[in-house]
Amino acid sequence: MRVLHVITGLGVGGAELQLRSLLRHTRHDAEVVPLYNPGPVADMIRADGGVVRDLAMTRNTQLSALFRLWRVIAAGGYDVVHTHLYRSCVYGRTAAWLARTPVVVGTEHSIGETHLERRRMTRGVQALYLATERFADNTIAVSAAVRERLVHWGVPAHRITVIPNGLDLDRVAFDPDGRQRGRAEFGIDPDTYVIGVLGRLDANKRFDLVITAAAPLLDEKTALLVVGDGAERAHLESVAGHAGVADRVIFAGERHDVGTMLSTVDLFVAASAQETFGLSVLEALECGLPVLYTTCPALDGAGSTHARRVPGTTSGLQEAIAAEVIAGQRERIADPAVRERFSMAAVADRVDTLYEDLSGGAR
Known part of the structure; x- marks a missing residue:
């Protein structure tokens, strides 16, 4: 089957990296169109041998981009169009319907309780999403x-399939x-206990809460590594400075070597206010880290013995971090x-099978 993935952009982010992983495991012939911003993940996909075609949108409301995307889909003769993230769902599902694509699928990565991809869920946002959802199978x-x-939004339950993100x-x-490389890069001694957080630096991740909670515990033998940018x-940086621990909070910036960064730390903390999945928590667990988290829907019913849910308060988080610091470094x-439950090979197989089922079993 020929599959076209449409995604809002290809900067470094959870949905974008998930798409790259899916492409590496799919059994179908797949290409990608980002609406705009073909960033570092586009380069990764091309390095893997994949095809990326930039639609070059310049603003959120650009009707001409819809018709450009329709022409791409119609000319490509795709069996499946698979959209990712809100804006690409709106444009991609509509264009695929206009091109009479046999199968149209969307993945909802980032719908929270009050926000959709850091966008407050207004009636207008909801109405547009539901209107274009009708164009998907x-x-x-x-x-x-x-x-x-x-x-709850109004998407018919029979048109929803739960398939988790994969690792x-x-x-x-x-x-x-x-x-060793990570610690050498940041000047961290082998016996220093390192608390780690990872992800886009936005308010929902509440990394400021982690810094505030960890600050009294940071000393010459304990540090906090912040991986990500935003x-x-x-x-x-201001929170760390006001807490008097600027020299013990290390900002690594945006990184693509997630395994190295997770290997560098001794404890992973995820303090998000809202999450739709919690991929970074799973990555940390696969890396053998103990994990403290405030919310992680992916772990519901998973029976993890290495992760512990903690209160999303300064005192509750501080108490939990302190107990881990006292316990010290663990075997990984x-x-x-x-x-x-979450290997990428198994997840990709489920996605491919969904395409085939929706198309009537064709391979």
């Missing part, structure tokens, strides 16, 4: 929580050499519950 929800939110196990496996960076053993 199915929507993939990455967790049961996302499915419930979609149904490239080798990409995030513990790497002793990577640990609009909140200056604010987070991947969480078996994560490996069994």
